Amino acid sequence: MVADVEARLARAGIPAASIGPGGPRLDDVVHVGTMHRFKGLEYQHMIIAGVSGDLVPPSYLRKWEHSDPARHRRELQRARALLFVAATRARDTLLITWHGTPSPFLSDPR
Numbered sequence: 227m228v229a230d231v232e233a234r235l236a237r238a239g240i241p242a243a244s245i246g247p248g249g250p251r252l253d254d255v256v257h258v259g260t261m262h263r264f265k266g267l268e269y270q271h272m273i274i275a276g277v278s279g280d281l282v283p284p285s286y287l288r289k290w291e292h293s294d295p296a297r298h299r300r301e302l303q304r305a306r307a308l309l310f311v312a313a314t315r316a317r318d319t320l321l322i323t324w325h326g327t328p329s330p331f332l333s334d335p336r
Contacts, residue, residue, distance in 0.1 A: 227276050232258045261312035272316035274309070279327035282309060306331050 228244050235242040235256055243252045245259030249267065257267075261274070276282075283305035290298035309331055313320055322332065 228258050228260060231275060261308050264312050264315045267315055268317055269315055270317050271319045272313075273321045273323065274312055275323045276325070277309065277322050277329045277332060278324040279329050282329040282331060 232242045232244055240256055242256040242258050245257050245263040250257045283302055287298060287301045
């Protein structure tokens, strides 16, 4: 999704650059990256896109739901923690988007 978002921003005339393993290389552009790439960074405004039910948590985790329930719970917790860390990179505003069904991590816990 990173390359797709970067290309869509470019077509809209919005300068963007993907975040590499060493972090952002350019200032004054929209930084685009995976949730992993944003660890340790801080931004005034952030959008976390694609937080859909089939992507967050990753659908491949379901393979352990019955065969290895402990691993399934552990991997779900890791995925939930990754979303939390990404969301806390926003200092002032955060927008989370999805398509189709939202991630179960976004449901109201009440």
